Amino acid sequence: xxxxxxxxxxxxxxxxxxxxxxxxxxxxxxxxxxxxxxxxxxxxxxxxxxxxxxxxxxxxxxxxxxxxxxxxxxxxxxxxxxxxxxxxxxxxxxxxxxxxxxxxxxxxxxxxxxxxxxxxxxxxxxxxxxxxxxxxxxxxxxxxxxxxxxxxxxxxxxxxxxxxxxxxxxxxxxxxxxxxxxxxxxxxxxxxxxxxxxxxxxxxxxxxxxxxxxxxxxxxxxxxxxxxxxxxxxxxxxxxxxxxxxxxxxxxxxxxxxxxxxxxxxxxxxx
Amino acid sequence: xxxxxxxxxxxxxxxxxxxxxxxxxxxxxxxxxxxxxxxxxxxxxxxxxxxxxxxxxxxxxxxxxxxxxxxxxxxxxxxxxxxxxxxxxxxxxxxxxxxxxxxxxxxxxxxxxxxxxxxxxxxxxxxxxxxxxxxxxxxxxxxxxxxxxxxxxxxx
Amino acid sequence: xxxxxxxxxxxxxxxxxxxxxxxxxxxxxxxxxxxxxxxxxxxxxxxxxxxxxxxxxxxxxxxxxxxxxxxxxxxxxxxxxxxxxxxxxxxxxxxxxxxxxxxxxxxxxxxxxxxxxxxxxxxxxxxxxxxxxxxxxxxxxxxxxxxxxxxxxxxxxxxxxxxxxxxxxxxxxxxxxxxxxxxxxxxxxxxxxxxxxxxxxxxxxxxxxxxxxxxxxxxxxxxxxxxxxxxxxxxxxxxxxxxxxxxxxxxxxxxxxxxxxxxxx
Numbered sequence: 278x279x280x281x282x283x284x285x286x287x288x289x290x291x292x293x294x295x296x297x298x299x300x301x302x303x304x305x306x307x308x309x310x311x312x313x314x315x316x317x318x319x320x321x322x323x324x325x326x327x328x329x330x331x332x333x334x335x336x337x338x339x340x341x342x343x344x345x346x347x348x349x350x351x352x353x354x355x356x357x358x359x360x361x362x363x364x365x366x367x368x369x370x371x372x373x374x375x376x377x378x379x380x381x382x383x384x385x386x387x388x389x390x391x392x393x394x395x396x397x398x399x400x401x402x403x404x405x406x407x408x409x410x411x412x413x414x415x416x417x418x419x420x421x422x423x424x425x426x427x428x429x430x431x432x433x434x435x436x437x438x439x440x441x442x443x444x445x446x447x448x449x450x451x452x453x454x455x456x457x458x459x460x461x462x463x464x465x466x467x468x469x470x471x472x473x474x475x476x477x478x479x480x481x482x483x484x485x486x487x488x489x490x491x492x493x494x495x496x497x498x499x500x501x502x503x504x505x506x507x508x509x510x511x512x513x514x515x516x517x518x519x520x521x522x523x524x525x526x527x528x529x530x531x532x533x534x535x536x537x538x539x540x541x542x543x544x545x546x547x548x
Numbered sequence: 549x550x551x552x553x554x555x556x557x558x559x560x561x562x563x564x565x566x567x568x569x570x571x572x573x574x575x576x577x578x579x580x581x582x583x584x585x586x587x588x589x590x591x592x593x594x595x596x597x598x599x600x601x602x603x604x605x606x607x608x609x610x611x612x613x614x615x616x617x618x619x620x621x622x623x624x625x626x627x628x629x630x631x632x633x634x635x636x637x638x639x640x641x642x643x644x645x646x647x648x649x650x651x652x653x654x655x656x657x658x659x660x661x662x663x664x665x666x667x668x669x670x671x672x673x674x675x676x677x678x679x680x681x682x683x684x685x686x687x688x689x690x691x692x693x694x695x696x697x698x699x700x701x702x703x704x
Numbered sequence: 705x706x707x708x709x710x711x712x713x714x715x716x717x718x719x720x721x722x723x724x725x726x727x728x729x730x731x732x733x734x735x736x737x738x739x740x741x742x743x744x745x746x747x748x749x750x751x752x753x754x755x756x757x758x759x760x761x762x763x764x765x766x767x768x769x770x771x772x773x774x775x776x777x778x779x780x781x782x783x784x785x786x787x788x789x790x791x792x793x794x795x796x797x798x799x800x801x802x803x804x805x806x807x808x809x810x811x812x813x814x815x816x817x818x819x820x821x822x823x824x825x826x827x828x829x830x831x832x833x834x835x836x837x838x839x840x841x842x843x844x845x846x847x848x849x850x851x852x853x854x855x856x857x858x859x860x861x862x863x864x865x866x867x868x869x870x871x872x873x874x875x876x877x878x879x880x881x882x883x884x885x886x887x888x889x890x891x892x893x894x895x896x897x898x899x900x901x902x903x904x905x906x907x908x909x910x911x912x913x914x915x916x917x918x919x920x921x922x923x924x925x926x927x928x929x930x931x932x933x934x935x936x937x938x939x940x941x942x943x944x945x946x947x948x949x950x951x952x953x954x955x956x957x958x959x960x961x962x963x964x965x966x967x968x969x
Contacts, residue, residue: 554753554754554757555753557757557761558753558756558757558760558761560761561756561757561760561761561764561862561865562756562760562865564764564865564869565760565862565864565865565866565868565869566865567872568865568868568869568871568872568873569864569865569868569907569911571872571875572804572868572871572872572875572907573903573907575875575894575898576800576804576871576872576875576897576898576901576907577804577898577901577902577903577906577907603902603905605899612899
């Protein structure tokens, strides 16, 4: 393998029309590591994932995945790259018209000419890894949220990807499922020898399992470090986020006119 | 859904659709456009065809024996040329009279054949010499008026 | 104050006009992409067969039943009217021509739009809202080739078949009412029908019409689903728009096609 870092992002800016989403992002994701991208809602985390997946191209700067620049690839090149990526969507995004088995087999059937018997074995292996071999014939509507997330995880790693991306994997899960998923993320990464990016705002779970944290705020990279460094950080933004304080640099109040003028306290005698 | 049940339903669906098309073609329609082989064409010149249209029936003794295939204007004789496609099963003498008639008072116009006595029969490409034009209502009325006027003149 | 308001309203008219043109452009690009990526569906006909089941086979009952009733109503009404002119024997012609030329293609397309079209929009809209389409794209599978194109071709294939079934069923309904119930002469019912209905002029033109309607309805349904905002209101709004837009499109196209096909002759 040529480079030590699987993903290198340098000087990336991105905007929807005139609305800037990301400005001047620099980050590296070393091979074999689990890296978290954190930040409050709307800070541009998911956009960053999409840039890495080649869904969108950066306005400025470069995204380099496995040594190749994504914005230089054509459609076939992007698709070739994505076959080596797996992505877990926020709510699993299982295909609702296919059974659990067919969901996991989807990529194998689309991208390989493997005989059906081998696909069967591979799918059962993947499902076994997430502990749901017994649920193979269920439909996605029959699964609980945590189970759906695990099936989606099995589907994402169906082709043994080099890079796993998780978009808010912990959202809306009960504590047990949450523990299961976070352990799976760490263990599968180490067993498969993959590299993982976890986009999340779930601080405590993420800090337990990741090797490195990038903290985004308003489309800018404001802090990064190991989980311990983040916990001990004195940066007010990071401190508020990690400790979940309701007021701080990120204000509790949505920007508004002063409260007293809104209630017309000053104008009362006119009425 | 089992693969075979799905195939069964789709197969049934396609069969029913094609079957319906066949029923429409054979039972409802006449497929006349397709069997061109057992027909022959003749033509006739008319002074006036009135409101005759392509695909109007050609009848003899009330039986449909063919259809009008095309109508054009003969630039040399200044007459209307009507081409008719007749069924091979029906033979007509060469001195058959073709006239343009109307079914009922307001019905559509058709070509009526009245057979003559010739021993030779019409063949592909022959012309009917004896024709009778459509009755045009305006001409009829003006004729009537002229004759009335002439009567009036005679009385004076 | 007044002028400011009128400027604003003019601006909003212009804005929605631009929006409409934009959407039309996107819709055209969308269908071009669909046609371009149709190869997969033909290499794997099973994808189309599966959609034929959902768009075609599941619409069978509604098409057959409404065809029967429309034909029966035609038989009754036609008899009432024709009777006053003493030409009941032309009932077969009336029923068959109105079904084959107009009612078959148009009514079955309207039913198709509300039965299969709205289902297509809702399905694709939900797939988009639940990120299934994005997931597919991240798995290096083109959603247009895998999801949109098979549905498009299934719609175009099943529409003429459904219209033919509707017309055949309607003729049968007319026969039931006219001949069996009222007692119009059976021989003249069929023979007049057969001499008046031409295969090429009437039946084939009806089939062409229904193919065009099938294309219009599936295009609108798929586009509305694909373009729907990924929320519950977005999808339900798109479903409504599918039914409204495709019904209008069917009726408008019907006028255009009829004026081309049955001009004068």
